[in-house]
Amino acid sequence: MSSKIKMHTCEIIFMTRPAIKKEYEDKLREDAEIASIIGANLRLIRESSKTPEGCDISHAWLGNLTALSRVTMWQFEKGKCGMTVATLVRLKEAFGCSWDDLLGGCESNIVKERKRFTGEIKRKKR
Numbered sequence: 001m002s003s004k005i006k007m008h009t010c011e012i013i014f015m016t017r018p019a020i021k022k023e024y025e026d027k028l029r030e031d032a033e034i035a036s037i038i039g040a041n042l043r044l045i046r047e048s049s050k051t052p053e054g055c056d057i058s059h060a061w062l063g064n065l066t067a068l069s070r071v072t073m074w075q076f077e078k079g080k081c082g083m084t085v086a087t088l089v090r091l092k093e094a095f096g097c098s099w100d101d102l103l104g105g106c107e108s109n110i111v112k113e114r115k116r117f118t119g120e121i122k123r124k125k126r
Contacts (some may be wrong), residue, residue: 030110036079037105038088043077045095045102066090 046057055061057076059070066073068087075081083091092102 020053030108031082032079034106034108035076035082038083038103039077039079041102042091042105045097047076049095062094065094 009078046062050059051057051061059073062068063070063073066087067090067103076083088102090121115120
């Protein structure tokens, strides 16, 4: 049996191509920033909303409505984890808010930077 340390593929790539490691770290940093912005927006929406009975909306109440746990709702608001598109849709429907209310302030600096070199995507008119 070999005594060599088993390395993951991504670790080997990072060792041989530092630019890829930086790109990966930039992506993780941007993901965390976006999760934080959405979390702050979610908290503002929740705190300015009331249940149909006129009570403040708790993490538990919102979790029951959206089929998520109260801990998950807390983690979202703190920006501790990202959300799936399905979860974003559930939250939008639960609050009856706009996409701007939920995603306002989110932008991708990675895409903005790359568009400087590639140009804008052209979309067909419907």
